[in-house]
Amino acid sequence: MSDDDLIKKIESDEQRLVFREFDEDTAWELGSLLVRLARESRLPVAIDIRRGQQQLFHAALPGATAENDSWIERKVRVVQRFDASSYLVGRRLAAKGQTLGAELGVDPALFAAHGGAFPVRVTGAGTIGVVTVSGLPQADDHALVVRALETLIS
Incomplete structure (x- = not known):
């Protein structure tokens, strides 16, 4: 898939994967689904769901580390700042030959x-919150979240 096609697919996913409502029970259902999907494949991931600044769900599966939690924080800030998935922001930047840094007013740390x-x-x-997975290659982290959202929203 070309970079342009990938960007268009991610944009399309973001437009269609929208909840009618989202509360603590929805966060629990989404988080539990992500845990089940990750356990089925023995994926060493951390999972985080937030509404605004409130963390509604967090799980660390076998093999996940505190480093995954650090990556979650950094990825969440990207969604909050740019109102797009962290993968979409990264792919858009890469397509322009850019990286996330001071030129965009952010600290890459x-x-x-x-x-x-x-x-x-x-x-x-x-946008009222963020769902995040960390522990796999970035395309796989993103795909796991999309798979769970498609299952829950469809």
């Missing part, structure tokens, strides 16, 4: 445009 953080959007409310 605090922000990571690597796949795995996806905006939680609600119809009529816009």
Whole structure:
């Protein structure tokens, strides 16, 4: 898949994977689904779901480390700052030959445009939170989140 095609696919996923409503129970259902999917494949990931600044769900599966939590924080900041998935931000930058840094007004020690953080959007409310997976190659982190969202929202 070309860079342009990948960017268009991610943009399309973000437009269609929107909740009608999202509350603590929805966060639990989404987080539990991500845990189940990750356990089925024995994936060493950490999973995080937030609404605004409130963490509603967090799990670390066997093999995940504190470093994954650090990556989660950095990926979440990208979604909050750019209102797009961390993977989309990273792919858009790469397509322009750019990286996330001071030229965009961010500290790369605090922000990571690597796949795995996806905006939680609600119809009529816009982006209200972030769901994040960390522990796999970035395309796989992103794909796991998309798979869970497709399952839950469809």
